[in-house]
Amino acid sequence: MGGARDIANRLRAQLDPTWRTAGLSPLNRLLVGAIIASVTLTVIETEPAIASGRETLFRAAELAFGVLFAAEYGARLWLAGHGEGSRWAHRLSWMMSPAALLDLAALLPMLMLPGTPAAMLRILRLMRIVRLARLGRFSAAWTLIADAVEARRYELGLSFGAALIAMLLAASLLYVVESPSQPEAFGSIPRALWWAVMTLTTVGYGDVYPQSSVGKALTGVFAVVGIGLIAAPTGILAAAFSDAWRARTSRSGSEEFRETN
Numbered sequence: 001m002g003g004a005r006d007i008a009n010r011l012r013a014q015l016d017p018t019w020r021t022a023g024l025s026p027l028n029r030l031l032v033g034a035i036i037a038s039v040t041l042t043v044i045e046t047e048p049a050i051a052s053g054r055e056t057l058f059r060a061a062e063l064a065f066g067v068l069f070a071a072e073y074g075a076r077l078w079l080a081g082h083g084e085g086s087r088w089a090h091r092l093s094w095m096m097s098p099a100a101l102l103d104l105a106a107l108l109p110m111l112m113l114p115g116t117p118a119a120m121l122r123i124l125r126l127m128r129i130v131r132l133a134r135l136g137r138f139s140a141a142w143t144l145i146a147d148a149v150e151a152r153r154y155e156l157g158l159s160f161g162a163a164l165i166a167m168l169l170a171a172s173l174l175y176v177v178e179s180p181s182q183p184e185a186f187g188s189i190p191r192a193l194w195w196a197v198m199t200l201t202t203v204g205y206g207d208v209y210p211q212s213s214v215g216k217a218l219t220g221v222f223a224v225v226g227i228g229l230i231a232a233p234t235g236i237l238a239a240a241f242s243d244a245w246r247a248r249t250s251r252s253g254s255e256e257f258r259e260t261n
Helices: 002-015 026-045 055-080 087-095 098-105 118-134 136-151 153-178 189-200 213-260
Strands: none
Touching: 002 026, 002 055, 026 055, 026 118, 055 087, 055 098, 087 098, 098 118, 136 153, 136 213, 153 189, 153 213, 189 213
């Protein structure tokens, strides 16, 4: 019993995002390397000149990564049962957590039935990169970003709402002005929305553009408006991130002060 508890404690320490020294634990380093290698191979596999004739190698590599991620999932599931109360209740609760569902998603490519489209399998493999967000400094950074967004959610909602209203207004006006001469591009408000999105985000692919003088004048106005609308949420997020960072460093400094006194 004591041996199992000792193994569980050692394994939990290795899988924990925090480590007693700077950086990640050796096991988490292995998992990060496997995730990056798996995603890299998936990207490379889409190039026929490289993948042709090496299908067996890619399948073997995917199987190896799948076995490693399955072992990690099994270890986390086993550790979830080491606590007070019902082991299976704890394990079921862990299996329903977002982190566990993310781990399970990493196993889906190995569990898919034969005949599953290759594109779908590759998308599922590429999603493994998201798992990096739960490890060490990545996890802390995502938490900081989430705190910043949560603190300014109303301001962000207002700015995004204003952007949507501006896009709809721009599309409606250009539909009225340009639809007689360009029915393919501006023949309906949904069609004109493509132009509105490209203009207000200042992307401007150039595939759709107004030809009338009034349409060109409106384009200039909405392009200027778009700069402000895009800058607004950026500034709100930057300020919120700065505030969240100051709050976290302040808490860390207070904790260190209490520990040293």
